[in-house]
Amino acid sequence: MTLINQVTLTLRSVLSDRILHAICGVAVLLVVLVPVFSSFSMRQVQESSIGLALSASSLVLLVLATQLGASSVFREVDRRYTSSVLTLPLSRGEFVAGRFLGLSLFLLLTTIILACGSALVILYATSTYPSARPIAWLTLFLAFGTDLLKYILLMAIAMFFSTLSTSFTLPFFCTLAVYLAGSASQEVFEYITGSLGDQMPAMLRTLTELTYYLLPNFSSFDLHVQAVYGLDVNLGDVALSLLYAVVYTSIVLWAAIVCFKRRELP
DSSP: OOHHHHHHHHHHHHHTOHHHHHHHHHHHHHHHHHHHHHTTOSSOHHHHHHHHHHHHHHHHHHHHHHHHHHHHTHHHHHTTHHHHHTTSSOOHHHHHHHHHHHHHHHHHHHHHHHHHHHHHHHHHHHHHSOOSSOOOHHHHHHHHHHHHHHHHHHHHHHHHHHHHOSSSHHHHHHHHHHHHHHHHHHHHHHHHTSGGGGGSOHHHHHHHHHHHHHSOOGGGGOOHHHHHHTOOOOHHHHHHHHHHHHHHHHHHHHHHHHHHHHSOOO
16 A cells, blocks of 8 residues: 555545534535625624634634544554554554645645635625625735644644543643643743743743743734735745644654554554
């Protein structure tokens, strides 16, 4: 079995999962409800529809990333699938990498569907109450793209915890904790580096700064405000976010492979 075969099998298993079918059904429902809720804001229908569409899509990707990542390795070990597949010419590293690439491909396909569906919904919502400000389509799709990078990184973190655990609960809640901490880390860092941070003990401030640099900075991927209000986006910052996501994801995936290689399998 090659790495490409493992990617294909992972993608097929995900597409046949009934739980994911239910999640995708909820995603479609959320996108369909965007025009209904955005119509409540008579003067800012365009801004409301864009914001709601991005928020709904982000929520769906968050659920998928944590669900898929936290169960990616644990479920295969629990079902003894690894006992048979690893007897084939497939290393443990290729197994983890194949799972990650297959799940990342699924997130990519989901993001494309959500982005296209959101675009149609936004066009429909704004046709009822046109806005004087044109829709910044490039910024909107960039926001979907950076969201995808964020949740692929989050899924890699969930896979790392999954290689260490023998249950679904620990990886899920650890990943959720990292997501919440990483989303707020930028604001905490700005607070402790400001004038108010001088009142903190030096050791606590140093520990907080170290934690900031270790945690993923998920706020750097957030372009929702720019997409909603049609603000200019610095493409250089987007490129840095892409580089940051690739480097951080690669490190986490490497750590997951190392941990899985050292793990004793039943």
